[in-house]
Amino acid sequence: QVQLVESGGGLVKPGGSLRLSCAASGFTFSDYYMSWIRQAPGKGLEWVSFISNSGTTITYADSVKGRFTISRDNAKNSLYLQMNSLRAEDTAVYYCARYCSSTRCSAYDYWGQGTLVTVSS
C-alpha cells in the first residue's frame, strides 16, 4: 500500500535550518510529482512547494521562495525539503503529498502523517 513517512522535524531557533525527508513506498515514486504542504497549529492548509517526477520542474509559495529548496532522489524513493532562514511563522506540521503521475492526475491523493517544525528561541 502507498506510504509516505516524513521525518526531520524538531525545534530550531529563528534563522536556523532544518532538512525534512519523506520516504515513499508502495508505488513507483519516479512516476509521480510530489509536494510539501504545511499547517500551522490550529490553522488551515498551505501549499509550500512542488517538484516534478524528474525533478526538472519546481515551484514554491511566495512565503518560502528563496529560503526553502525542494529536491528528490528517485533511487532512494525520497523527497526532501531544505529549510533555511527559518522564521516563527514557518512553525507548522509539514506534510509530503503525492500529486499526479505522468499519465493521470487526481489531486493530492496520499499524504504522510506529517512532521512538526517549531521555530522558537
Next chain:
Amino acid sequence: EIVLTQSPATLSLSPGERATLSCRASQSVSSYLAWYQQKPDQAPRLLIYDASNRAAGIPARFSGSGSGTDFTLTISSLEPEDFAIYYCQHRSVWPHTFGQGTKLEI
C-alpha cells in the same frame, strides 16, 4: 493567486441530515477543484477530485459538483464519522491554494 472562499465557516447538523458545503474561487479554476476531509491530529484525506470524481474508497454519500468559480460538496446523510473539517483546493495554476475550511460539527 486564486483565493478560495468556503462557506459557512461552521455547519452544525445532526447524523442523518444532509450537509451542503460551498467553495467559491476568485477566478475560474475550470473543474480543477478537490475536497479534503481532516479529523483532529490526522492528515487530510482526499474525498473528491476534479470537482465531481470520488477518490478511491470514498463512500457514495459524498458528492461534488460545480465548475468555474462555484463548487459544492454534498454529504447526503451524515454519519457520526463525517464530523470533521473540510477543505477545498484548486490545481488550476500555481500556487495550489486551499480554502480556509468548513468545520462540520454536531
